[in-house]
Amino acid sequence: MVRNERIKAEIASEAARLLFEEEVRSYRDARRQAVRRFGPSVSSTRGAHLPEYAEIHIELQQLLRFYGGETLARRVMEWRVLALKYLEIFEPFQPLLVGSVQRGEVREISDINLQLFCDKSEEVGYFMESAGIGFDEEGDAETSRFYLEEEGIEIECCVYSLNERRQIPHCQITGRSLERVGYKQLKALLEV
Secondary structure (H helix, E strand, C coil): CHHHHHHHHHHHHHHHHHHHHCCCCCHHHHHHHHHHHCCHHHHHCHHHHCCCHHHHHHHHHHHHHHHHHHHHHHHHHHHHHHHHHHHHHCHHHCCEEECHHHHCCCCCCCCEEEEEECCCCHHHHHHHHHHCCCCEEEECCCCEEEEEEECCEEEEEEEECHHHHCCCCECCCCCCECCCECHHHHHHHHHC
C-alpha cells in the first residue's frame, strides 16, 4: 500500500509539473500524461495509483507559490482587472467569476471563466451582438458557452438558468464547493 501511495504522489507531482511547465491545459490531460510516463505496469493498475484532481491541485499551488513570485502576482492582478471589466459588462446576467483567476492561480495559458445566468442562452448572444462584442459559441441543449478574447486572453462565458445561480456546484479541481465571486467581491479583492 505504501508503494501505491508513493506512486500516486509522484503522479500528482508530475501532473502538476506538466500543468505548470509544459502548459498542458486540463487536469485530466496532465494526469493521463503523467500516468503514461510511469509505464505500462502503472497504467494497467492505474486505479490504485490515480491521484484525485485535488491532489494535483495542491501540487500545482506549491509550484505557483514557489516559482510564481512577482510574475504571478502581476498576472493575477491584470487578469482580475480584465475579469472585473467583463463582470460589469455582463451585469444584466448576474455574472460570477470562477476558476484559476478567481483562485489567484493564473498560468500563461489560463482563461477567465465567467458564469452567466438567464432564462434563454440566446439572450447572451443577442446582448453581445448588440454591444459589438465578437464571440464564438458552442453548446448543446443543456449548456451554452460563449468565447471571446481580449489582450490575447480567452474569456469563457458559460450560461446557466437563473435557478442555478442559487445552487453552489462542486468543483472538480479542488474537491470542494465551487468558489465564485461577483463584481463587488472581486473589486474588494483588487483593493486589498
